[in-house]
Amino acid sequence: MSTPKPRLTDGTLAAATDSTRALTAPGTSFRPHARPGRTKRRVTATILHVVLLLAGLAMVYPFVWMLVTAFKGLPQLLNQPLSFWPNPWQPQNFIDAWNDAPFGQAYANSIYIAILVVIGTLITASMAGYAFARIKFRGSRVMFVMFLATQMIPMQVTLIPFYLLMAKFGWVDSHLSLIVPAALANPFAVFLMRQFVLSLPKELEEAALVDGAGRWRVFWSIVLPNLRPGLGALAIIVALGTWNNFLLPLVMLNSQNLFTVPLLLQSFQGQFGSINYGLIMAASAVATIPMLVAFVIGQRQILNSMAASGLGGR
Amino acid sequence: MTGSSVGIADAAMTGVPAPGAPRAEAAWRRRDRRWGYVFVAPQMIGMGVFVLVPFIAALVLAFAQWDGLTPLSWVGFDNFKTELTDPLFGRALVNTMLIAVVTVPIGLGLAVIVAVALERLKTRTLYLALFFAPVITSSIAVAMIWQQLFRTDGIISRTIAAAFHVPAPDWLADPHLALIAVCIVTIWSSLGLNVVIFLAGLQNISPSVIEAARIDGAGAVALFFRIRLPLLSPVIFFSSIIAFISSLQTFDIVFVLVANAGPDNATRTIVYHIYDLGFGKTQFGVASAASILLLILTLVITAIQFGFQKRFVHYEEGAA
Numbered sequence: 001m002s003t004p005k006p007r008l009t010d011g012t013l014a015a016a017t018d019s020t021r022a023l024t025a026p027g028t029s030f031r032p033h034a035r036p037g038r039t040k041r042r043v044t045a046t047i048l049h050v051v052l053l054l055a056g057l058a059m060v061y062p063f064v065w066m067l068v069t070a071f072k073g074l075p076q077l078l079n080q081p082l083s084f085w086p087n088p089w090q091p092q093n094f095i096d097a098w099n100d101a102p103f104g105q106a107y108a109n110s111i112y113i114a115i116l117v118v119i120g121t122l123i124t125a126s127m128a129g130y131a132f133a134r135i136k137f138r139g140s141r142v143m144f145v146m147f148l149a150t151q152m153i154p155m156q157v158t159l160i161p162f163y164l165l166m167a168k169f170g171w172v173d174s175h176l177s178l179i180v181p182a183a184l185a186n187p188f189a190v191f192l193m194r195q196f197v198l199s200l201p202k203e204l205e206e207a208a209l210v211d212g213a214g215r216w217r218v219f220w221s222i223v224l225p226n227l228r229p230g231l232g233a234l235a236i237i238v239a240l241g242t243w244n245n246f247l248l249p250l251v252m253l254n255s256q257n258l259f260t261v262p263l264l265l266q267s268f269q270g271q272f273g274s275i276n277y278g279l280i281m282a283a284s285a286v287a288t289i290p291m292l293v294a295f296v297i298g299q300r301q302i303l304n305s306m307a308a309s310g311l312g313g314r
Numbered sequence: 315m316t317g318s319s320v321g322i323a324d325a326a327m328t329g330v331p332a333p334g335a336p337r338a339e340a341a342w343r344r345r346d347r348r349w350g351y352v353f354v355a356p357q358m359i360g361m362g363v364f365v366l367v368p369f370i371a372a373l374v375l376a377f378a379q380w381d382g383l384t385p386l387s388w389v390g391f392d393n394f395k396t397e398l399t400d401p402l403f404g405r406a407l408v409n410t411m412l413i414a415v416v417t418v419p420i421g422l423g424l425a426v427i428v429a430v431a432l433e434r435l436k437t438r439t440l441y442l443a444l445f446f447a448p449v450i451t452s453s454i455a456v457a458m459i460w461q462q463l464f465r466t467d468g469i470i471s472r473t474i475a476a477a478f479h480v481p482a483p484d485w486l487a488d489p490h491l492a493l494i495a496v497c498i499v500t501i502w503s504s505l506g507l508n509v510v511i512f513l514a515g516l517q518n519i520s521p522s523v524i525e526a527a528r529i530d531g532a533g534a535v536a537l538f539f540r541i542r543l544p545l546l547s548p549v550i551f552f553s554s555i556i557a558f559i560s561s562l563q564t565f566d567i568v569f570v571l572v573a574n575a576g577p578d579n580a581t582r583t584i585v586y587h588i589y590d591l592g593f594g595k596t597q598f599g600v601a602s603a604a605s606i607l608l609l610i611l612t613l614v615i616t617a618i619q620f621g622f623q624k625r626f627v628h629y630e631e632g633a634a
Contacts, residue, residue, distance in 0.1 A: 056444030137350030161371035184360025
C-alpha cells in the first residue's frame with residue numbers, strides 16, 4: 001500500500017533512525033548559542049505552548065467526551081440540554097457492553113492474530129531483506145523490482161479474488177486468512193528490512209563466513225541480533241496495522257467468536273443502534289483505552305518507529 | 315559480499331574460499347546462491363499466491379460476468395462500460411477525489427504548522443502524545459465516537475446553531491455536510507502521523523544550514539519559506555503520495571460514520587462501491603472492473619505527483 005521512497009539510497013534509513021531517536025528527547029533540538037532576544041524567545045515559546053496545548057486538547061476532546069458519555073445513564077442522555085459531566089456517574093454501560101458482546105474473546109483473538117502476524121513477518125521479511133541486501137543470486141534484482149512493483153497494488157484492488165481464493169483454501173471464517181497472507185506477503189517489510197541490513201557493517205558477517213559459518217548461521221546469530229532496532233520498529237508497525245485492520249476481518253469472518261476488536265465493535269453498534277449512545281461509547285472505550293494505555297507506555301518506541309518507516313502501518 | 319574482499323581464507327576451510335581457489339569458490343558460490351533462494355522463498359511464494367494470483371484473477375474477472383454460483387461468461391469490456399456509465403460509480407469517483415483533494419492539502423498543511431511549532435519547543439512529549447492518540451485508535455472506534463459528536467444535539471451542531479442563529483445542522487443526514495464530516499474525521503485521525511514524520515524531517519536538516527542562513531540575516535519567516543520548507547519538501551512529497559493513496563482507499567469511515575456510505579450514497583467511495591458490488595450484490599465481474607479502475611486511478615495520480623516533484627521538491631546537496 002505504498003510506493004518506494006523517492007531517492008532513497010542505501011543506508012538512508014539508518015540515518016533517519018538515528019536522527020529520529022531524538023524525537024521525544026527533551027532539549028535536543030538545535031539552539032544557536034547566545035542569540036539575542038532571550039525574553040522575546042521566551043514569550044514566543046509561551047505562546048506556542050498555549051496554542052499547542054489548546055490544539056492538543058481539541059485533538060483528544062473526542063476521547064474525553066467518549067469517556068464521560070460512557071458514564072452517563074439513559075435518563076441523562078435523553079435529557080435536554082445535555083450536561084458535559086455525568087450526573088450521576090454510573091459504570092453500568094461498561095458492565096452492559098462487556099456482558100452483551102464478547103470483548104474478552106475479541107481481545108484474545110486480536111492479540112494472538114497480531115502476535116502471529118508479527119512473528120511471521122519479522123522472520124520472513126528479515127530473511128528476504130537479508131538475501132536481497134547481501135547474497136548474490138541469479139534473478140535477485142528482478143525479484144526485488146517485482147517486490148517493489150507489487151507494493152503499488154492496493155489490497156483493495158485484489159480483495160474480491162483474494163476472498164475467492166480464501167474460499168478455495170477453506171479459510172473463510174478462519175483466522176488463517178488474516179494470519180498467513182499477512183505474514184508471507186509484505187513487500188514493505190522486506191524493503192524496510194533490506195534497508196536495515198544494508199546499514200549494518202559487512203565486516204560483522206565476513207569474519208564468520210571466512211571461519212566457515214553457513215548463511216543460516218550468520219543470519220541467525222549475527223545479522224538478526226544486530227537488526228534488533230529495525231525488527232522492533234517493524235514489529236510495532238505491523239502490530240498496529242494488524243490490530244486496526246477492519247476491511248479484511250469484515251469480509252473474512254462470520255462467527256462472532258472469531259471477531260477481532262474493531263469488527264466486534266462495529267457489529268455491536270449495528271446491534272444496539274444509536275439510542276443508548278452511552279452504551280456505544282462504553283464499548284468504544286473498552287476497545288480503545290487499552291491501546292491508548294499501551295501507547296503511553298511505549299510512546300517513544302512507537303513514534304520513532306513511525307518516523308523511521310516514514311509511513312506507519314497503513 | 316564478494317570473494318575478492320576476503321583474501322585470507324584457506325580453500326580447505328568450509329567458509330568463503332580464497333580467490334586463488336576457483337573451483338572451491340565456484341562450489342561455495344553455488345551453495346550460497348541456493349541460500350539466497352531459500353531466504354526469499356517464503357515472501358516470494360507469499361507474494362505470488364496472495365497478491366499476484368489475485369491480481370491476475372482480478373484482471374481476468376474484470377472481463378467476465380460471475381456471481382460465484384452460475385457458470386462464468388465472458389463479456390469483454392462490458393463491465394468497464396457498465397461502471398463508467400454507472401451513476402453510482404461516478405458518484406463514488408467524485409466523492410473519493412473530493413475527499414483526497416480536500417484532506418491531503420489541509421491535513422499536510424496543518425501537520426507542517428504543528429511540526430514547525432513543536433520543533434521550536436524543548437519539551438514536546440505531551441503534545442506528540444495528544445496529536446498521535448487518534449493514529450493509534452482503530453478507525454472504527456474513531457468513526458463511532460465522531461458519529462455521536464456529529465449528532466444534532468452534539469457540541470458541534472449546538473455551537474454552530476448558537477453562533478450563527480441557524481437550526482442545528484444534522485451533519486450525517488445532510489449529503490453535503492456528511493462528506494465534510496468524513497473529511498474532518500480523516501484529517502483528525504491522520505494528523506499526528508504526518509506531524510511525527512515532518513518533525514523527524516525537520517530534525518534531519520543540518521543545523522549548519524540554518525545557522526548559515528541566520529548569519530546571512532534571514533528572519534524566522536525567510537528561514538521557514540527559504541530553508542525549512544524547501545529542505546522538508548522531499549518528506550512532504552513522500553507523505554503526500556502516501557496520504558493521497560490512502561485517501562483513495564477510504565472505506566472504514568464511510569462504512570461506520572455515516573452508516574453504509576449514506577445519506578443516499580452521498581459518501582459512497584470507490585472502495586465502498588467495490589465492497590458493495592462484490593459482497594453485497596455478488597457481482598464479482600463488475601466489482602473487479604471497478605477495482606482495476608481504482609488501480610489505474612492510483613497509478614495515474616502517483617505519476618502526476620511524480621511529475622510535480624521535479625518543480626517543487628528540493629533535495630539537499632549531499633544529504634541522504
